[in-house]
């Protein structure tokens with residue numbers, strides 16, 4: 159979030175909606191942007207990661223991997239932002255399979 163703010167991305171939106179709408183704005187942004195962000199990651203994995211993806215996104219509680227549109231390859235449900243678990247992938251220079259962000 160701070161990176162977005164430094165880039166000026168949210169400053170305009172937050173000014174327009176005010177402090178009371180900030181939390182709602184962030185929830186809507188997470189929900190609506192997650193599929194696009196996962197698609198961008200998957201594109202980079204396919205074209206720019208010769209050793210495999212540096213990060214793998216899994217559906218929390220299910221363990222399936224998230225594919226296009228943040229859809230789980232195990233249960234078929236689109237993941238919500240608070241259900242995404244990040245793990246190091248085979249293309250990382252650190253320990254593959256290790257969870258990146260603690261629960």
Ligand SMILES: [Zn+2]
Nearest residue numbers: 217220230233
């Ligand atoms: Zn799932």
